[in-house]
Amino acid sequence: MVRRTVAAVAVAALAAGTVPGVAAAGDRLPRLDWRPCPTDRELLCAAVPVPLDHADPRGPKITLRATKRPADDPRHKIGTLFVDNGGPGGSAADFTLDVASAFGARVRARYDIVGVDPRGIAGEKNCVTEGCGSAPVRCAAQPGDPAPPATPEEAFPVGAEQTRARLAYDDHVRALCAERGDPILAHMSTADTVRDLELMRRAVGDDKLNFYGVSYGSYMGATYAAMYPDRVRSIIVDGVLDPVAWSTGEGAERGYLFTGRIGSGDGTREAITSALAECDRAGKAKCPAAGSVRAKYDAVMARLKRGPLELPAETVTYQSAVQLLADLSKTREAYPRIMELVDYVYRAMRAVEKGTPVPPPPPWTQEQPPSPTGSGPTTDPITNLPYLGVACSDSANPRDRGAVQRTAAWAERTAPGYGALWTWDGSACRDWPITNQAAFRGPWQVWTAAPILVVGNTHDPATPISGAKALNRLMPNSRLLTVDTYGHGALGEPCALQAYDRYLIDRALPTATCKTGPLFG
Incomplete structure (x- = not known):
């Protein structure tokens, strides 16, 4: 049972005189054995061993999958640009080439671009050997377990009957993960992944971190900046989550689920x-x-x-x-x-x-919908475990039985339909049974060694620009770039990419709002 695993780790760490979840000085750097990827020869692949629990660096290990696009001009290389594409649940290793294609030639020449799958999250391709990469988190029933309730058919319930059914299914997910969940469930917070990222920074030999994160990847970048402010060279966070809203909320908002607090x-x-x-x-x-x-x-x-x-x-x-x-x-x-x-x-x-x-x-309605950066509401929490494993670890949520309905009603007042859709996406996090001692929930007010670049679209649906403004206020030497456009994240906008290029290569910060063309015509 995961709860016992966490308690045992905490007791052992206290006995050893260490603080649970804090990387010990004896952390060994992972050995990076980069080899050509089997399915894309432009990339190199590696299996990266890291501690399951950074408070016990010599204890059990897990393996993370990483991909690298080497710099085109290695003689003049600045360093490694680590990337993350959000979710939680997205595969950063599968995102490496997307970033390399979007960024300018100068960035591709001067940086190795590296994506490392966050712990508990697995991509679909480019594994060096069979079973080499990250294992996806599981809460798997065993023979003899009670039959599960019916899987929800809609992304959010309408009416009393559907609400009762969804709450019953959430109860099933929590009980299954408490009894049958993988040990990694207790070590999936963003802070755990940030400690992996810090090991990777040291392993590649960079003095300070260069990072691009979009959507939930913005929370990873903000967490790194708050935990290691003196080790920041250049961090771009795009499509920004308000870190306080995601983690704890403020004032009366603490009484609502995090999926309502973030304003999606x-x-x-x-x-x-x-x-x-x-x-x-x-x-x-x-x-x-x-x-x-x-x-x-x-x-x-x-x-x-x-x-x-x-x-x-x-x-x-x-x-x-x-x-x-x-x-x-x-x-x-x-x-x-x-x-x-x-x-x-x-x-x-x-x-x-x-x-x-x-x-x-319209003919296109027969096609698959577009696959935007990051994740969004899904129907079945069991298939969404990578998201829940991270988000429920990161966020403080009310535990009472009516918390989800209360949050949905609050969000619906200003966003009919969409408030309920986003709220129920995280409904299983209410009374989440797994405690993560390593989770980081602030403080976020830090002065970083170099300014981070905070990017927000004026009409971002998933991470409204209020999140970027909030992070910009929290980190006083950060720079806010407002992109006047629609959609989630600005990675495809030429004016934003020009700003990223100047920031990563020349350490130059933008000074004006980024203008794009009209939405129609």
């Missing part, structure tokens, strides 16, 4: 509704759905709240519509599709009411 519901609603207004302003020549598209959106959502809309090809529910719109809103290029989708469902709804033929759906 408000951010999603703001991005979508402001884009609807922008479409109407742009006109049909630039946005074909223009013409009271905001009013159509309101009519569609009001209709779906009354019950499912039966169309010839599918059934549209309120929850499925909210989830699809939230997913699309994370990618700037998908906003024309949001407008087209709202217009189509409105016309289909009116056709059903009148008994006339329903128009065909």
